[in-house]
């Protein structure tokens with residue numbers, strides 16, 4: 001699982017390693033890796049125009065030494081010096097190799113633009129002239145490669161305040177930075193390439209990691225010879241209302257496609273009819289009173305999609321949360337909990353699957369603040385509420401107190417389509433019912449959901465039901481992936 005670190009953690013590791021190496025070694029390793037990625041992106045290096053945006057710190061130094069290597073291979077390399085100071089040795093090396101210092105107007109003519117303005121030493125929004133140069137790089141036709149971190153992105157949190165470089169590729173040194181994996185920073189980083197400069201054993205225990213197919217493959221329950229549906233996990237779904245029948249249908253669909261041995265749907269008249277019609281294999285209980293006595297034994301519950309937030313829904317939520325099995329709470333269930341935190345007082349585990357707006361109501365924070373620092377707020381909610389949090393977004397974050405936060409990178413903007421959250425709650429619920437922990441069900445569910453969205457979308461807007469349909473293909477993709 002690729003791990004990610006904050007700027008301070010990286011700096012600590014770099015200092016520990018630098019103490020053992022001759023001056024400048026790390027920068028040369030960084031520059032060599034950066035130059036190799038740039039050459040790969042250029043295809044042919046000779047005669048190509050490369051512009052380096054050079055800040056006054058070591059980020060600029062990396063860019064200058066990479067520029068030197070490209071110049072020695074025949075590229076026409078121009079350095080635009082942004083900082084009040086410049087990495088002198090790096091500049092000398094570039095000039096010795098035939099590179100030049102140029103005005104910002106060179107940016108518009110570049111085939112490749114190397115963003116060496118600021119890296120992990122950045123503090124706050126970009127100041128002038130860095131901000132203007134970042135905007136000029138964005139407006140230019142050339143391919144943008146960010147050195148270590150796209151300038152304007154906070155390496156530790158992914159926060160972006162003001163102009164920032166939007167890179168096609170980010171070449172990051174030593175280890176992934178958290179800000180490259182979570183929104184909004186992830187969107188500015190583009191394809192992240194990691195250059196090993198030997199930080200390995202100097203890095204602390206990770207507190208953030210990115211999910212990969214291999215991690216998820218080991219989590220997916222194998223039905224094996226267990227044909228007994230009861231042993232493959234029975235999931236209760238308390239969702240839907242006369243107003244919102246679709247949410248119940250989608251949640252049950254996500255659960256069945258997610259491998260639940262059986263789904264027991266409990267709800268009111270209108271959703272009961274829809275679920276029965278669409279999923280005849282679901283065991284359906286029509287609820288008059290909001291009680292679940294007649295529903296029968298389940299290993300986990302999904303509570304909330306389209307449920308409504310009236311007294312009836314509140315009473316049903318209380319009954320479901322009074323059980324001793326794990327409960328996934330989504331949508332209206334989260335609204336009910338935000339209004340009555342006492343509902344969360346239970347011994348069995350809870351997994352919540354909010355989007356930013358629902359999380360804002362739950363922890364009484366501002367939605368914009370959550371969007372700007374998703375990881376921090378997901379962690380805060382997990383600690384404050386004592387639950388596992390799956391914060392939905394184009395990079396979904398899974399947080400649980402005392403464990404590394406997990407970032408899912410299979411998501412796509414298409415998944416913002418209405419109803420896909422209902423599918424996810426059913427899918428993750430099915431994994432809970434099959435015995436996964438909240439943490440594993442959230443990460444495995446998010447990964448499969450994102451993958452299913454990609455498989456279903458193939459570039460066109462998709463309907464939520466398509467995501468549910470694509471879940472088995474996503475499971476096959478992951479379980480058949482090579483070692």
Ligand SMILES: NC(=O)C1=CN([C@@H]2O[C@H](COP(=O)(O)OP(=O)(O)OC[C@H]3O[C@@H](n4cnc5c(N)ncnc54)[C@H](O)[C@@H]3O)[C@@H](O)[C@H]2O)[C@H](O)CC1
Pocket residue numbers: 014015018026027030055056057058059060062083117118119120121122123124125126127128130147148149173197
């Ligand atoms: N340290 C190492 O062993 C290695 C570092 N690598 C590269 O170095 C940078 C970190 O370099 P550092 O000098 O610490 O800081 P930066 O170059 O990232 O930036 C600091 C520089 O920029 C100015 N600045 C800071 N914030 C702003 C702002 N908001 N607006 C404008 N200007 C700003 C500040 O004045 C400083 O002068 C790291 O990212 C790597 O790229 C090597 O790669 C590996 C070895």
Ligand SMILES: [K+]
Pocket residue numbers: 059115116117118119146147148149150151
């Ligand atoms: K940079």
